[in-house]
Amino acid sequence: MSTRGRSELQINLATNIVIISMAMLFATLFMGYAIYRSSAPVWPPMGVQRVSLFLPSLSTVVLFISSFFCYQVSVSTKKNELSKGHKYLNLTILFGLGFMVLQGLLWNQMKSSGLFVSSGIFASITYAFTWIHFAHMIAGLVALLYLKKILRSETKNLMTKTTSVENFWYFLEIVWIIMFITLFVF
Amino acid sequence: MNLLKMGVSAGWLDYFRPPENISTTGHLIDDLFNYTTLMVTFYFILVCIGLFGFSYLYSRKRNKTPYYTYGNKKKHLIVTAFIGAAVFLSIDLNITRIANNDLVNTFWKFPDYKNEKVLRIEVMAQQWMWSFRYTGPDNEFGTADDIVTNNDLRVPVNTKVLFHLTAKDVIHSFFVPTVRLKVDTIPGRITRVWWEVNKPGKYDIACAEMCGTHHYLMKAGLTVYTEEDFNKWLANSSLIAANTNDPQDANLAWGWKWEE
Amino acid sequence: MSGGYNEIHPEPTTFWSKYIFSFDHKVIAKQFLWYGIFFLGLGGLMALLIRWTLANPGVPVPVLGNLIFSGSGGVVPPDTYAMLFTMHGTIMIFYAITPILIGAFGNYCIPLMIGARDMAFPLLNMLSFWFAFLSGVVLLISLVIPQGAAAGGWTSYPTLSTLIGSPGAGQTLWCLAIFIFGISSTMGAVNYVTTVITLRAPGMGYFDMPLTVWGLWLTAILNAIFVPVLGAGVILLILDRVFGTTFFLAGASATSGSGDPVLFQHVFWIFGHPEVYILILPAWGIVSDLLSFFSRKPAFGAKATALSMTSISVLSTVVYGHHMFTTQMSPLLTQSFMTLTMTISIPSAIFFANWLGTIWKGSIRFDSPMLFSLGVVFVFGLGGLTGLHLGTTTTDLFLHDTYFVVGHFHYTMAASVLLGGFAGIYFWFPKMFGRMMNEGLAKLHFWGTMIPLNGIFFGMLLVGYGGMHRRIYNPFIYESLQRLIPVNNLITTSAILMGFFQLVFVYNFIKSLMSGEKAANNPWEVGTLEWTIPSPPPHHNYDIIPVVKCGPHELGNPNLKTGRDFQYQTEELVEA
CATH class of the missing domain: 1.10.287 (Helix Hairpins)
Structure with a gap:
């Protein structure tokens, strides 16, 4: 096996290790959250209001739609319908950006309802976790743009690269869903 | 030997x-x-x-x-x-x-102060000093006869001493080498340790957790008295405390309600 | 797929692509080596400043004192002292050991020893070095800013490391530097793991890999999983310092709902304990191979050693609480961590037995790589055994945060890794640079390191047991510690002596680079793949990808007819 001809196994392995690595970062955050929450007498802490569910729920729907389009990208690529793939990829990116805009709106809404970053542990967790997820969404966006660049018939290992980017995007989706449920719903 | x-x-x-x-x-x-x-x-x-x-x-x-x-x-x-x-x-x-x-x-067998003869002491660690609070004769923390000392821990021999500790600013650690024990003092938490000593004299207490520039200066003195001398000191100090302590002094009001 | 040397990044032609922004793992390895040696020197200098202050409190530092500490008359002031021990630890762990053992040896040895032309992802490899470089720059900047560098210990526990205890930018820059370094480590880990799994030459099963590669591979796996945990911890600390979050602020300083300083300790040590195994695994691997090579017989129980190293890697993930016994975790947690910590003895004892079994009935050549490897057996044995005193909760209640701990981790981390690293450098220098190092100077370097090293770290075990706690500027204001002054002086004298002998290494290294005797393909006469090609190897390593037919330790087989006492891994295995 040479180094130039990237093999499927190498691409999949590397992608999975990166996802595991990032998962460990988020797992650490959630472990901390579990400890804060279980040792607090009441949650949210005294005097702190829960964040209104509308923007987080809308964000979840938008991100879910983005993931759906991402799935369509790989379906099209498998069938070698690359122009369709590009269309779906554009929609994936669009809805991903939409999610990020909604996150910005969410932070604004939190601020105007009096929940600032320095407003204690509940605010700390809500802001920090969504910021860190947002940072990884930027990485995901870069990955999608990279996919846009290589979504051509000449690209070697195109399907493997497509599923790798797709898996990373799903990973971000899953992390968001866990955040949505644990930070906003319950 | x-x-x-x-x-x-x-x-x-x-x-x-x-x-x-x-x-x-x-x-x-x-x-x-x-x-x-x-x-x-x-x-x-x-x-x-x-x-x-x-x-x-x-x-x-x-x-x-x-x-x-x-x-x-x-x-x-x-x-x-x-x-x-x-x-x-x-x-x-x-x-x-x-x-x-x-x-x-x-x-981990902490003595029960309600049923045994136990000397209770609250310990507050801060940058860069140890403060100790005794109940005084009324056996209640937070009253006028509480004795508060700085860097000066005095205990009697052959009596179990039960400490509840916390820190004001950063993590410190209450280390008495001649007793072989240490316990961290953590802001926002109360940690506990108990021990009993059997030889009068003067010994060192040190801070065993990096707490800033003067971590090395956070030395306190442990004075072990005979029971008689201790009672004399306690009674005397308590009297002085009750008469001279200013209830408005924030430096003295750092105690908390003792909870098991 | 194999064969034909066109299938690799083309040979670079410009100065920048050859030496600065190179894709070649061999060049990147050397970059990590220079980087690591620079920081090793800086960290070592800091250690000497610390030792000077401890032995001679209030006395100006000779030569450097008036240059660096002119404001205090050449004496190290207490706040600078705190920065010194903080940065000494940080630099040695992240900027010296990691780049040398993992960055340099990992990069150099893995592709060569598995018969590959380069790592799986050469671009990622190059980025990994430059992120490490950036991290180093950020850390160095923190040394010169007005309020100084981080000074809360390399463990940077809150709330000392929050704005309460560390108001300046130094601690924030420290967190940033560590985070950037973590990105570099993770990139490297992805590369190493993928390379070992996918680029082994045909015929090389996992148990045909040299144990050096096993050590580096296990290290990379642990890195990929646990570095992000530290990453999360420092991000939260940065957020506390810069954005006003309250993750680690408690008590009077927390406003709504409490943060938890001890949570940082949990996060830190969930990373921290695997980290110490990350640091030692490459050295274990190197020593396991070298003991075999210089005893001219196979590594005793090589498979068992590989499996022991694997099981220690797994166990290392569940023992971290033994760093936190004095924080009063629940009894259940305390007991569990103590018991689990004890289990590490079993695989450790097994590969120690295997090391001794390797030299047993060997025909030992005492070249410098072997001397250093034997040194590792000694120091890791001693250091590892003192871990038992610390893993036991009750004795730890006395020994925690005393010099006993410092002695323990320096024996296991510093001494073992340093000696293992030197063994590796002396061993692979001919391959890397095409020249031999001077053996006489190497042996002088060995004894000049080994003997003082024991003076330093055994002395620390003694003063720690004597009750001296750590991270203190002047221990002798405590009457009970004054009887230990002679031991303290012994430690400092040994440290200065050991520091001096490192100059022998530096001189030997530079002289050999310039005018050392030219090295043959295989000066040590061993059979692993890197010795089948010229010293130094060509850009593409192997003209034809080798096919592996036997293990890496085929030495001393009495039935060999070639006139050699070893077999190359490409030769058909001769039955004994």
């Missing part, structure tokens, strides 16, 4: 000794340390015999033909497994068992 207690110096052997032990529970730690040291020294000597012995016996000069083996035959695996098991059973399991016993039966 406690030459240190007798004030006799044994020359360079002094360097291999811990500080003198003045507590009723310190010997548990010293004995376990000595047992562990004995066992690990035994195995380390075996390693050295192998290391130096084989280096000597099997140098190229002395042994021209090496023994070609992968070390994976049954007999080799048995010897290796035996060594692993021997180390684990003779040292690890033993010291765990002993330590666990000591923890459950001694160190």
Whole structure:
């Protein structure tokens, strides 16, 4: 096996290790959250209001739609319908950006309802976790743009690269869903 | 054999000794340390015999033909497994068992101040000072007769002392080498330790968790009194406290409600 | 797929692509080596400043004192002292050991020893070095800013490391530097793991890999999983310092709902304990191989050693609480961590037995790589055994945060890794640079390191047991510690001596680079793949990808007819 001809196994392995690595970062955050929450007498802490569910729920729907389009990208690529793939990829990116805009709106809404970053542990967790997820969404966006660049018939290992980017995007989706449920719903 | 207690110096052997032990529970730690040291020294000597012995016996000069083996035959695996098991059973399991016993039966057996004669003290650590609060004769914390001292802990012999500790700013650690114990003091939390000492005198207390530039200066004095002297000191100090302490002084009002 | 040397990044032609922004793992390895040696020197200098202060409190530092500490008359002031021990630890762990053992040896040895032309992802490899470089720059900047560098210990526990205890930018820059370094480490880990799994030459099963590669591979796996945990911890600390979050602020300083300083300790040590195994695994691997090579017989129980190293890697993930016994975790947690910590003895004892079994009935050549490897057996044996005193909760209640701990981790981390690293450098220098190092100077370097090293770290075990706690500027304001002054002086004298002998290494290294005797393909006469090609190897390593037919430790087989006492891994295995 040479180094130039990237093999499927190498691409999949590397992608999975990166996802595991990032998962460990988020797992650490959630472990901390579990400890804060279980040792607090009441949650949210005294005097702190829960964040209104509308923007987080809308964000979840938008991100879910983005993931759906991402799935369509790989379906099209498998069938070698690359122009369709590009269309779906554009929609994936669009809805991903939409999610990020909604996150910005969410932070604004939190601020105007009096929940600032320095407003204690509940605010700390809500802001920090969504910021860190947002940072990884930027990485995901870069990955999608990279996919846009290589979504051509000449690209070697195109399907493997497509599923790798797709898996990373799903990973971000899953992390968001866990955040949505644990930070906003319950 | 406690030459240190007798004030006799044994020359360079002094360097291999811990500080003198003045507590009723310190010997548990010293004995376990000595047992562990004995066992690990035994195995380390075996390693050295192998290391130096084989280096000597099997140098190229002395042994021209090496023994070609992968070390994976049954007999080799048995010897290796035996060594692993021997180390684990003779040292690890033993010291765990002993330590666990000591923890459950001694160190975690906090005295019950309602049913036993226990001296309760609240400890506040801050950058860079130790503060100690006594209840005074009314046996209640937070009253006018509380005695608050800085860097000055005084206890009687042969009495269990129960400490509740916290820190004001950063993490510190309440370390009394002659008692062999330390416990961290953590902002926002109360930690606990109890001990009993049996020899009057003056000893050092140190902070054992990096807490800033003057961490090294966070030295407090432990004075161990006879019971009589302690009661005299307590009564006297309490009187002074009740008469002179300003209830508005924030520096004195750091106590908290004692909870088990 | 194999064969034909066109299938690799083309040979670079410009100065920048050859030496600065190179894709070649061999060049990147050397970059990590220079980087690591620079920081090793800086960290070592800091250690000497610390030792000077401890032995001679209030006395100006000779030569450097008036240059660096002119404001205090050449004496190290207490706040600078705190920065010194903080940065000494940080630099040695992240900027010296990691780049040398993992960055340099990992990069150099893995592709060569598995018969590959380069790592799986050469671009990622290059980025990994430059992120490490950036991290180093950020850390160095923190040394010169007005309020100084981080000074809360390399463990940077809150709330000392929050704005309460560390108001300046130094601690924030420290967190940033560590985070950037973590990115570099993770990139490297992805590369190493993928390379070992996918680029082994045909015929090389996992148990045909040299143990050096096993050590580096296990290290990379642990890195990939646990570095992000530290990453999360420092991000939260940065957020506390810069954005006013309250993750680690408690008590009077927390406004709504409490943060938890001890949570940082949990996060830190969940990373921290695997980290110490990350640091030692490459050295274990190197020593396991070298003991075999210089005893001219196979590594005893090589498979068992590989499996022991693997099981220690796994166990290392569940023992971290033994760093936190004095924080009063629940009894259940305390007991569990103590018991689990004890289990590490079993695989450790097994590969120690295997090391001794390797030299048993060997025909030992005492070249410098072998001397250093034997040194590792000694120091790791001693240091590892003192871990038992610390893993036991009750004795730890006395020993925690004393010099006993410092002695323990320096024996296991500093001494073992340093000696293992030197063994590796002396061993692979001919391959890397095509020249031999001077053996006489190497042996002088060995003894000049080994003997003082024991003076330093055994002395620390003694003063720690004597009750001296750590991270203090002047221990002798405590009357009970004054009897230990002679031991303290012994430690400092040994440190200065050991520091001096490192100059022998530096001189030997530079001289050999310039005018050392030219090295043959295989000066040590061993059979692993890197010795089948010229010293130094060509850009593409192997003209034809080798096919592996036997293990890496085929030495001393009495039935060999080639006139050599070893077999190359490409030769058909001769039955004994």
